[in-house]
Amino acid sequence: MASSNGTATISVQKLIEEKKKKQSARKMEKIMPILLLSTATVSVLTTLGIVFTLLFETFTFFGDVSIKEFLTSKTWYPFSDPGHYGILPLISGTLRVTGIAMIVAVPLGLASAIFLSEYASDKTRRMIKPILEVLAGVPTIVYGFFALTFVTPILQQIIPSLEIFNALSPGIVIGIMITPTIASLSEDAMSSVPNAIREGALALGATKLEVTIKVVLPAAVSGIVASIVLGISRAIGETMIVSIAGGSTPNTGFDITGPIQTMTAYIVQIAQGDAGYGTTIYYSIYAVGFTLFLFTLAMNMIAQWMSRRIREEY
């Protein structure tokens, strides 16, 4: 064709330019996946960093303290000479706070989830859910302040023997903090139960409550359990609320009215003070951190495994 001949003669330079452009584009095609992969490996490096620093310093710690003492002794008193490093009091404190938190969060969270998924209209749900999310987004330092200056004084009027630092108040406040997590995840699990099942039960004459308890809850159980396990993991790892309102007295037993210490609060206490670099006390925060990490990792794995189960069901 004449016209194509015409263009061919003028655009030799253009062709060269275009070829260059194509080459640089081809180069980008090769570089970008590698660049992006390298950003993705940062998250793997983070995990490796966490595991290795914790492991490494924990090993150093076990050079000074026997594993047997760490796991079985009931005294955690690092400041005495020689120090006592039995982690049971810290675990006991952590579990007491977590237990109280779950007593608050599980009924509240489940009830909210049931209301939002089964009873509330679309409009109400769209109004309430974002407010619940705000509750989950409040910084923990604010909750800690709230626990110490508001919840504890009120509880002291009900329970006169309650001390300023105790397990009860931070436990309740952590419970309030994780309620939205449990509510939102359980609601997701319950909403994914197919409507046909609900309608079948309703057609047989069941009330909404009966449908909820006998049909929806059993069908969504793995997702609900996953949300609760995730809540437990959050409560175990919570730091600022317990360091502000829980005190710093590691002890075992079941007392919730007196001061306690949790694993997280211990790490914060030592990191703030001046435990010299290289001392046994310094390494002890890594041993405690490693224990904490294992606890939460186990919980997160269980939660992920449970929530994967619900997806396979329908």
Add this chain to the structure above:
Amino acid sequence: MKLIDHNNILHHTKPRRKRNTTFKYLFLAATLLSLVVLAILLVRVLYQGLPYLDWQFLNSLPSRKAEKAGIYTAFIGTIWMMAVVIPVTFILGVGTGIYLEEYAKKNRFNTFLQVNISNLAGVPSVVYGLLGLTIFVRALHFGTSVLAAGLTMSLLILPVVIVSSQEAIRAVPKELREASYAMGATKWQTIRTVVLPAALPGILTGAILAFSRGIGETAPLVVIGVPLYLAFLPNSLLDQFTALPMQIYNWTSRPQEEFHALAAAGIIVLLGMLILMNSVAVWIRNKFQRRY
């Protein structure tokens, strides 16, 4: 004779229907209880803190005397830290998101990457503090600087940014990509000019929410040793600094009532920043969200 006696049915189902109504209101009450607690928390903080919240409070250095103390250094320190956190998490988070959604083939390594990211999201923040203390403060000798704290905080919120960018990128419909390929665009050209612009509002919304989480986090800062208060401002990324939550923590830990009021005033500023960022995120979502 009627086959169905309506009154009889109503009579027999009455206890069941009653139970249904009772529980409905119980569930509603539980839902409202959380909202009531939130309201109490806000009212309480405003009541305690507002009298102290004035220009002088925003503009003064921390002080032993409650009536002279302010949050100037902590406020500026928080902004310095965010100057590290925002670019680092944005580049790493969005990069990882693109890689996982666009390039990653379904093999063992990439499945591991994905599982690893969701596990990282569940690691307690205090453990990130230990990581930051060991790697950035001690091993790389950054000290308790803006840089060390910013990088620690970046790693902490990175999983959230990754997951939200993945969701935003996944939401871009296949047709757009195919149209771009049909025009002769290469893969990276398609991602850069078609996928990313379409996913940007979603990415930004998620990222801003993650940043606002980073502003309020306290535990990792305490663990890496950020001072509870500081009377000077940082001049470079390697200088010491303090942040808003640290200043609030400092005031909360003191027994005197007037320092608690100062903590409340600091909390108002902190929550104000968070509400501002959240509204920006919601605004972006509403303004730019397109349904294809």
